[in-house]
Amino acid sequence: MKAVIMAGGRGTRIQSIASDIPKPMIPVLGKPVLQYQIENLRRCGFEDIILVTGYLSDPITGYFGDGSGFGVNISYFNEERPMGTAGALHYLRDSLKEDFLLLMGDLMLSVDFERFMKAHRESKAAVTLFVHPNSHPFDSDIIVTDEVGRLEDFTEDKCSEKISSVKGRPQARPVTGVIGKKEPRGEGFYYHNQVNSGIYAFSGEIPELVPEPLEKIDLDRDVIRPLIGKGRVYAYSSSEYVKDMGTPERYAEVTEAVETGLAEHRNLAHRQKCIFLDRDGTVNVEKGFLNNAEGMELLPGAAEALRRVNSSEYLTVIITNQPVIARGECSFEGLDEIMKKFDTLLGREGAYVDGVFYCPHHPDSGFKNEVRQLKFRCRCRKGRPGMILDAAERFNIDLENSWMIGDKTSDVGCGFNAGTHTILLRTGAAGSDGRFELQPDHICADLEEAVALILKGREN
Secondary structure: OOEEEEEEOHHHHHOOOOOOOHHHEEEEEOHHHHHHHHHHHHHOOOOEEEEOOOOHHHHHHHOOOOOOOOOOEEEEEEEEOOOOOOHHHHHHHHOOOOOOOEEEEEEEEOHHHHHHHHHHHHHOOOOOEEEOOOOOOHHHOOOOOOOOOOEEEHHHHHHHOOOOOOOOOEOOOOOEEEEEEOOOOOOOOOOOOOEEEEEEOOOHHHHHOOOOOOOOOOHHHHHHHHHHHHOOEEEEOOOOOOEOOHHHHHHHHHHHHHHHHHHHOOOOOOOEEEEEEEEEEEOOOOOOOOOOOHHEEEOOOOOHHHHHHHHHOEEEEEEEEEOOOOOOOHHHHHHHHHHHHHHHHHHOOOOOOOOOEEEOOOOOOOOOOOOOOOOEEEEEOOOHHHHHHHHHHOOOOHHHHHEEEEHHHHHHHHHHHHOEEEEEEEEOOOOOOOOOOOOEEHHHHOOHHHHHHOOOOOOO
């Protein structure tokens, strides 16, 4: 398999760290960022790598040579003038006839690229974007897709995401066109925290679509955008470590993540630890059967607690019963609006969750506007473990070393039946539902206390 790395960045925002070498050659713990990428690619079976260089190319070619010292074959395309993020593909089209990977060279990452390429091939996409949540979605490009992961648009005025119809299964929240990061996002505009990472899988037809670069050609605007309306562009959502280290602040964060092993641990080739979270009464204020976005309000301290988890070895996944769907009190679209506000409120505080799973079913009938096909006893309604088991499969989670936190005994039952540790909170229902007699491993006042208990000793 082949990979192309765009390695010609000047790094104007990080010149205080290094101004005499191209950004991909900035060292992290004594090793260039570009070397971390190449080693990651080699582990995943990518042995033929093309480095697109430009500004100060000599340090790159002198360090990596033909790649034999790093277990790969490296060739080079040097841009004598800047061609944008896609122009070089026009001249590489004879070398890229089959599916290939493209990376921006300033990313610190640890990714299971085999898993990513498998998803790209299965979707039969022309382009697949690697997307993920981050701590600053308010200044990032937000990805919006339909219910099966196809990108819909790049414009803010068409960012009405969809939730897929449920056919007896719990649904992970779909990543949902790209909102340009320079476009205004006023109060009342909510979005899912899923951003473009700078990693792409392309079919071999894509270089043929790139015209001769008489001027700079932008990958997103000039190549990917025209394919969206044809349904050829997909998004792949992952919790793995990918971070642009283009500012001194982010460089410091990247260095710490590499030094502590966090970056490598997040690779989905490794078993993950997870903190599963109930939603209502645990992260946001309990307001009965919440059926509109206006009622979404975070609990005090919840975002801070999640920020701590985001910086730890644990993933965070929401596991929530949403019987308002089956009862006919909220549509799938309405639930999606609620979850967009949830993501947006967390994002404003620099926090995020790695995934959301919800159960739309309800076993009892008799509601005025109920959805009959959702009225049955399912495997996913808490305290059954279906949602946790589905999340474990998607994120390669080690359940024995994971936790379920919630304010109801059904949360405790769900975690127990899935094989996780459990914590019952005194927020929200505070265990008053009383449907399960199982005793949690711990009882905590709120999410902050629960997270502090789990992380105790791991941050020292």
